[in-house]
Amino acid sequence: MVLPDLSLRSQHFPDPDAALDMVRFIRRSGINTAYHLGAWACHLRHPGLPLLFATGILVLGVFVATFNDLTFRLSALPYGLNQAQISLVFAVFLFGVMSSSTAGSRTDLFGRGSVLASGILIMAVGIALTLLPSLPGMIVGVAAVTVGFFVARSVASGWVGRMAAESKGHAASLYLRADYLGSSCLGLAGGWFWTAQAWPAVAVFNVVLLALTMVAAALLCWSKRRRAA
Secondary structure (H helix, E strand, O other): OOOOOOOHHHHOOOOHHHHHHHHHHHHHOOOOHHHHHHHHHHHHOOOOHHHHHHHHHHHHHHHHHHHHHHHHHHHOOOOOOOHHHHHHHHHHHHHHHHHHHHHHHHHHHHOHHHHHHHHHHHHHHHHHHOOOOOHHHHHHHHHHHHHHHHHHHHHHHHHHHHHOOOOHHHHHHHHHHHHHHHHHHHHHHHHHHHHHHHHHHHHHHHHHHHHHHHHHHHHHHHHHHHHHO
């Protein structure tokens, strides 16, 4: 009869020397702060990428400000919708999902700059429609804002990956930070405009942001043509 080996070596415990080597390796391969800062700085000096980052800030700011303050308008008179009814309005997100999936094929036909500009214009038309007193017209406007946002955002985010020649992950991270900045700061600013003059002030604020976004899109197209020349 052969008894099992009950020694510590037979219990598949890690080799202490190997574990120590692993710790030493982890210490030596720590985060290279200078490399990451340099990659981010390189992207910020790029002639086109900061414009895409600004686009991300602005379009998401408009989108968040619209949906944040829309709930206040729909719950107030003359609409007086309850929370369950207001939540149904957010079903327009389905239109955004569909428009985002088709935006890529449109860029192949018309170019990124043209599709980006069309998304911005659709958002602007949607903001104008939200000023209508009728509830159906307002919902159509919100749907247009949603469609335009997803079109513009999908084009801009995809363009970042194409435009960044190297360190594409760092470029994508800067774009995501721009998204967070737009949603937090501009979404909050929309609430200040609501407090001042209710929905008309929010609409004007959003249109100004979209006008700035259109300027960024025009500069992107100009920069692209200049590099191609």
